[in-house]
Amino acid sequence: MQRRGPGLLLRDIERGEDPDVAAVVDTIAHNSPDILLLTGFDWDHGLAAARALEARLDAAGAGYPYLFARRPNSGLATGLDMDGDGRTGGPRDAQGFGWYAGQGAMVLLSRLPVRAAAARDFSAVRWRDFPGALLPEVDGHPFPSETALAAQRLSTTGHWDVPVTLPDGGALHLLCFYAGPPIFDGPEDRNGRRNHDEVAFWSAYLDGALPQPAPATPVVVLGNANLDPADGEGRRAAISDLLAHARLQDPAPASAGAAEAARLDDGVNAGQSGDPARDTADWSDTDGPGNLRVSYVLPDARLSVAGAGVVWPAKDDPLRRLIEGEDLPRHRLVWVDLEVPAR
Template sequence: MIAGLLLAWLALPLWAESLRIATFGADLTRRGPGLLLRDILSGKDPQVAAVVAVIAAAQADVLLLTGVDHDHDLVALTALADRLAAAGAPYPHRFALPPNRGLRTGEDLDGDGRPGEAQGFGRFTGAEGMAILSRLPIAAEAARDFSALAWRDLPGALTGPDVTPAQRLSTTGHWMVPVHLPGGGLLHLLAWHATPPVFDGGTGRNARRNHDETALWLRLIEGGTGPPTPFVILGNGNLDPADGDGLPGAMHALLAHPALQDPQPRSNGGAMAADPAHRGDPALDTADFRDGPGQPGNLRVDLVLPSAGLRVLDAGVIWPPPGAALAAEAAAASRHRLVWVDLEPP
């Protein structure tokens, strides 16, 4: 009964009282171009159906999707939006830029003697990108894309001789996208999806890149005038501040930065799925990775961090306990769980 009431509450539109901002690592990626569109249009793919159910339950006003395949005309994203509208979650405004994942260069970017590597790992150009679905109009003409920044050009970057001048910092992308607020003005979305800090053959290269992809936001906040306020940093940092592998210094600095606030979204499902060896609070976890020797277990990697001047009303992670409403859909949709934060409209 309580779980059903909670699900109904999550589905309520809160336009007058609050603004819900969310991020979701939706795992909407396939092994080749066009296959995601095929699966969305078929109406028979259980993972797509589960993703639609989770997003429809969250009823976010602005949603950043990570891990979603990109196509030039946003055909797959439009098809997903049509499915969501049919499920009672209309998103008339959409935004996406091509990701660095799968973007072939013809160069040897990591110094391993094999040319032709992509700027970020991806099975094809456009794989595992990002996209914004919004009920608020998007000021696309004012969006800024930092995705072409060379890794070496980031002040204080943890590069070494294995990083060439052609290597971009962003594995997927770094965007600053304004949306129009209901009462006027703009809210700037600072979106990113970093590389996992592993899978680099023990060189530490991915750990350094992951660190610096988060550090870019610190440089932006602390450099000159910083991003326009109000703003929200959101996406998949692919690093737990307490558990798992990686270099957590930049993440610790971001979560504690005085220009930001960490609402610490929580869930009962995450708390109940705790990994005994982990140090962090399991209620804050946002991804259900494999357990066991050499596996990371559950981690907090998906973040929504509002700027300090915004008033946070509530926050949560859609990770219901086993047997509760939406538990099966959340597990079938993705390894990640949708993270949401309710803000008082500025």
């Protein structure tokens, strides 16, 4: 749900001819979650693309009356050389990778009322201000420069604390994020270090290590960490700590399709130590790391989990059509059913 130019996603959604948009609509409509965070979704002023998608979903019987998104860091120009290649104005010179402002951002859709006025947006927090920040260096000097690091924000896309109103009138805080991948850098490990701190942000928030106190009411961490606790590249301690956090629980969503994919494509998946049934992204047909668990829904430990899974149908499942196709997203929908108080 991201394109190489502004406005193109809106065009593709409204035309109704794009197969990957149709697959996303079908997948969402079939599963029909009450709360949905889409990552890798182009942002625009007025949320025109998000509203167009919601109209398609509403026509499919799965409408969402509440939308939330804040301006992301992806594509946000800095005017500085942020990746150390000696040039400015490239997609890696933005606060978060992007060829244009808002490319590959995130949007929250909800059937529960969103308390937008009470939402916290941490996207402007500077990386160097994060406690214990793993800032990159080369030969003892800030990378790519002191000026760049002084301007660099922590969030590749954003970190949001968005409260929604439960049926009993209470609040559930959605801790949303979309971290950058821990690859595509050099020996300074700039992206690996930043990814670690983006994931570690929520642990620090829940631990009270940030200036803003975490809410006392229940929370759910949800988003794409781009980090697997057992396999692939990256500094895995960050996601391991988050999964084991005392305020959270890991429902360990799984699917038959992910386990099947690991067996059928054992070349790139061979040697992995994590449970393949828990994978959420399909990189088995590339030269990449193999299938990985990178997307998460981590409810508050005080909430009751009624079920969890990943929408990755096996080959003999009639719903396999939802994920098959040359241009369809590699990331699968992760879902968790929570029991909340009734009105």
